[in-house]
Amino acid sequence: MVFAPILSNEEYVFVYNKNMSQEFINIIDNIIIEIKRNGTLDSFYEDENN
Amino acid sequence: MRIRNILKRLAICFLSCSIPFVLVGCQQKSQEISFRDIKSEGELIVLTNAYFEPYEYYKNNEIVGVDISIAKLIAERLGLKLKIKDMDFDNILIDLTNNKGHIAMAGITLTEEREKAFAHSIPYAESSQRILINANIHSDIKKLDDLVGKKIGVVIGTTSDVFISQQIKEGSFADSETETIVAQYKDLEPAKEALENGDIDAFILDSLTAQRITKHIQI
Numbered sequence: 001m002v003f004a005p006i007l008s009n010e011e012y013v014f015v016y017n018k019n020m021s022q023e024f025i026n027i028i029d030n031i032i033i034e035i036k037r038n039g040t041l042d043s044f045y046e047d048e049n050n
Numbered sequence: 051m052r053i054r055n056i057l058k059r060l061a062i063c064f065l066s067c068s069i070p071f072v073l074v075g076c077q078q079k080s081q082e083i084s085f086r087d088i089k090s091e092g093e094l095i096v097l098t099n100a101y102f103e104p105y106e107y108y109k110n111n112e113i114v115g116v117d118i119s120i121a122k123l124i125a126e127r128l129g130l131k132l133k134i135k136d137m138d139f140d141n142i143l144i145d146l147t148n149n150k151g152h153i154a155m156a157g158i159t160l161t162e163e164r165e166k167a168f169a170h171s172i173p174y175a176e177s178s179q180r181i182l183i184n185a186n187i188h189s190d191i192k193k194l195d196d197l198v199g200k201k202i203g204v205v206i207g208t209t210s211d212v213f214i215s216q217q218i219k220e221g222s223f224a225d226s227e228t229e230t231i232v233a234q235y236k237d238l239e240p241a242k243e244a245l246e247n248g249d250i251d252a253f254i255l256d257s258l259t260a261q262r263i264t265k266h267i268q269i
Contacts, residue, residue: 010209011173012105015154017083017146020169024085028153031124032174041174044119048104 088152093131096121097151099139101205101238103262105157105175117155120174138236140207143168157256159209178257179210182264187248199228203241203250206234210254238263 016025035041088094098117100106106115113134125132135151142154157177160170183191190196204211214232223230233250235241242263244250
């Protein structure tokens with residue numbers, strides 16, 4: 001199998017019911033910000049590559 | 051005149067009595083799902099489609115992957131037990147609407163429609179879409195234009211599906227003498243098989259997932 005060049009760049013998000021409280025959404029957003037900053041998210045990708 | 055006044059008063063009385071019930075009905079329909087509610091349930095229910103390496107997939111009968119690692123971390127931080135529900139991709143948002151889970155974690159891209167119907171997190175990953183082809187059959191497909199008149203496979207509801215639907219809507223394949231067909235599959239496995247068997251000419255999917263597929267199989 002072969003690849004063609006990249007077609008588009010998109011971003012992935014977590015999705016909630018429309019009625020999910022902003023408090024809960026903010027908690028998850030803060031965790032995402034933290035794991036992006038401290039390298040934890042990168043380590044998850046590295047774990048998958050190994 | 052007197053009868054009209056009585057009817058008017060009755061109508062006002064009826065409306066003032068019934069409006070609170072109507073409002074209560076509306077409130078129940080759109081009742082907020084609070085963090086306290088989730089805590090009291092004791093578990094974080096994640097909805098996913100576990101055929102999307104490296105984000106969520108089965109390994110030794112267990113669902114693992116980048117999204118699952120994030121879910122585990124979130125559940126641990128919040129003191130909740132993690133429950134992962136695996137389902138067809140196109141059922142995830144339906145179940146979310148019906149309150150059968152708290153978070154959909156499945157490499158989901160926002161669309162205008164989804165943004166109106168759902169709440170969402172900040173972006174946690176960047177993705178790119180690629181064309182995967184069976185080189186034994188179609189070594190000539192190298193760019194999007196080469197897919198004109200071909201049969202293209204996507205997993206239904208995924209970013210690839212949204213992408214190719216948008217391309218068709220914008221007329222990217224309009225000049226074709228032969229029709230360009232989009233075949234939607236419920237998850238990655240049947241689409242992969244279709245590509246291997248030559249049932250589709252190309253499979254559009256997430257770049258990282260495409261890399262994983264090429265690691266596992268040789269064509």
